[in-house]
Amino acid sequence: MIVCIADLLTPEEVNGLRAGLAQAEFGSGQATAGWHARLVKQNEQAVPQAAIEPLKTTLQTALARSALFQAVACPRAIHSLLFSRYGVGMGYGRHTDNALMGGANVYRSDLSFTVFLSGPEEYDGGELVIEGADSEQPYKLAAGSALVYPSTTLHRVETVVRGDRLVAVGWVQSLVRDAARREILFDLEAVKRTLFAQTGKTPEFDLLTKTTANLLRQWAE
Structure with a gap:
């Protein structure tokens, strides 16, 4: 399951992050990559x-x-946060994220996320491309938006040919390891919220809430 989250950050937060990163020291991104x-x-x-x-x-x-x-990820831990910059000629070829990260404190990577800090009009190229079984999908979201996707996928960042691509990236160890079960819980949460918005706290809503909670109890690690 791949989910776009529009406006994860407010414009003020985006500006604050960009101002802070403008004063930060940057080094080679290869320092945090696996050997391949x-x-x-x-x-x-x-x-x-x-x-x-x-x-x-x-x-x-x-x-x-x-x-x-929160509904997509069911996070136990959000870890290994990085701020990345891609200038002209930079990209990240086809790869899969490491299964385990964190050095001394080891976390599993169930989900990856990219938070876009540059607007799509600020750079050419630089699309995040995620591969499926028989197709691939490019993503280039508005500043402040986030993309959450399975860490198990093959993906890449296309070469930037104009401007700078600035993003934050990170990973999630989920309370629910199995992706299919996370999707079931996500769908149930969506139905719960829609039902509550339409009819309020009804007996049907309560039963659905009970079922969702009991599944989470059964599946959470």
Whole structure:
């Protein structure tokens, strides 16, 4: 399941993140790539520094308040946050994200997400392309929007040919490991919210809430 979240960040938050990153030190993105991904990764990433921590907090706060992100991801942990920059000639070739991340504190990567900090009008190329079984789909979202997608996919970032592509990326270890079960819970949550908006707290809503909660109890790790 691939989900676009429009306006995850407010315009003020986007501007704040961009202003903070304009003062940050960047280094080679290959430092955080697996041994084979380094062969195809050409970008820059903000190096760990005190000035980056408030920017990560802004991003974590936005993810925590997004009901859509919470429903899609069922997060146990949001981890390995990075701020990446792609200038002209930079891209990230076809790869799959590492299954385990985090160094000393190891987390599983069930879901990946990209938060777009540059608007699509600011750069050419740079599309995030996610492969399916028999097709592929490019994504280039508005600044402040996020794309959440399975970490199991093959994906790439096309070469930037004009401007700069600035994004935040991160990963989720979900409470529900199985993607099919996460999708069932997501669909049930969508039905719950629609039903509540239409008829309020009815016996049918209560029964659906009970079923959703009991499935989560059964499936959560």
